[in-house]
Amino acid sequence: MRDQELPADGLSIEPTCRIEFGPGRIAALPRLIDELGHRRAYLITDRGVRAAGVLDRVLAVLTEAGLEHAVFDDVAANPTLSTVESGAAGLERFGSAAVVALGGGSPLDAAKAIALRAQPRLPGLPLLAIPTTAGTGAETNGFGVIEDPATRRKVYLGHASVRPAVAVLDPELTTGLPARITAATGLDALVHGIESLSSRGANPISAAYAAQAVALVARWLPVAHRDGTDLEARSRVMLGAHLAGQALTLSGLGLVHGLGHAITGHAGTPHGVALAAVLETVMEFNADTAGEAYADAARAMGAGGDAAAAIRCARDLADGLEIRAPLRDLGVHRDMLPSIAAAATADPVTRNNPANTTEAQLHDLLQTTY
Incomplete structure (x- = not known):
C-alpha cells in the first residue's frame, strides 16, 4: 500500500463508536441500554425485519430483562422526511428512552433523524445500532441519508450526539438474508x-x-x-x-x-x-x-x-x-x-x-x- 500524504496540520480522529461483535451478542442489549442510563427502549425498524422474525428475537431479550419498550416499524426502503416526523411523534408520546435502531441502512438512518427530531433541543436521545445487513456501515456515524420527495434528492440530517454509542454487530441476525x-x-x-x-x-x-x-x-x-x-x-x-x-x-x-x-x-x-x-x-x-x-x-x-x-x-x-x-x-x-x-x-x-x-x-x- 502506498504512503498516504499526511495533512500539514496533523490529524485529530475520534473512534466512531463502541463495538460489540460476535454471534449472540444481542443478549447484551439490556445491559448496554442500562449503561446509557435508561430502562426503556424505543425501537425503530421496518416491516421486513419484523416479518423475518428478527424483531421478535430482540424484543424477547428486552422482555426477559423487564425493559419497557415500544416499536416504530414504518420505515420504508428510502426513509423520507415524513417518516422522520411520524417516528419522532411516536417517540415523544412514548417518552424518554434509549433509541434502538434495528435493520439495514434505512432504519439506522431514520433513527438518527428521529432521535434528533423528538428532542426540543440538542443533544439528541442516546442511540444504539443493531445492523441486520452487512453493507451500509450506518452504525459508524451520526448522520442519516433521508429522501426529500419534493426534490427527489437525498438530504443529510444528523449531529454528533446521535452517532450510535454502541454498535451491536451480531452476524446471526444476517443469516436469513436473501x-x-x-x-x-x-x-x-x-x-x-x-x-x-x-x-x-x-x-x-x-x-x-x-x-x-x-x-x-x-x-x-x-x-x-x-x-x-x-x-x-x-x-x-x-x-x-x-x-x-x-x-x-x-x-x-x-x-x-x-x-x-x-x-x-x-x-x-x-x-x-x-x-x-x-x-x-x-x-x-x-x-x-x-x-x-x-x-x-x-x-x-x-x-x-x-x-x-x-x-x-x-x-x-x-x-x-x-x-x-x-x-x-x-x-x-x-x-x-x-x-x-x-x-x-x-x-x-x-x-x-x-x-x-x-x-x-x-x-x-x-x-x-x-
Missing part, C-alpha cells in the same frame, strides 16, 4: 471501501480501515451469497462492512454514491443495485486520477496492483453476484438522465470524487451505462 439483499448490501460495503481509498478526504487511518474492508468483503461476500447460513462468511462480511463504514466516516465517498443516490431517488432502484450499475464506468472515469488508490484496492482484492485490475475485480465480483445491469433495466427512463446528472452534481459526496466532474460529463457517463 441472496439478492446479501449481494446488494455487500456491494455497497465494497464500494464504501474503494471510494474511501480514492476519496479526496482519504488519510492513513481511513485507508487502513478501507483496505481491510475491501479485503474482507471481496473474499467473503461471494461465500455468504452462495450460502447464507455460513456464519464465518456472514461474520467477516459484517466486520468488513463496519470497517468500511469507519473509513467513509473519516474520508467521505465519491461519484459512485453521488450517482447511486440520484438513481435511487428518481427510479426507486435499490441502493446497492444502483451502485453496481455505475461502478465500473465511474472507476474508468477516475482511473487516471485515482490510479494509486485503485492499485491499493486491487491488491486488497488479491489481484495485480494497478487500476485496471481493480476495475476488473470489481466488475467480476458484481457479475458473480448477479447484481449488475444497465440502467434501462432498473426503472430508469432516458428522459430521467439530465435530472439524475443534476442531482448527482449537487450531492455533497460528489465533491469528494478524485476527478473533477461537470454535469455534462455525468450525463455522458449515464448514457454509457444506459
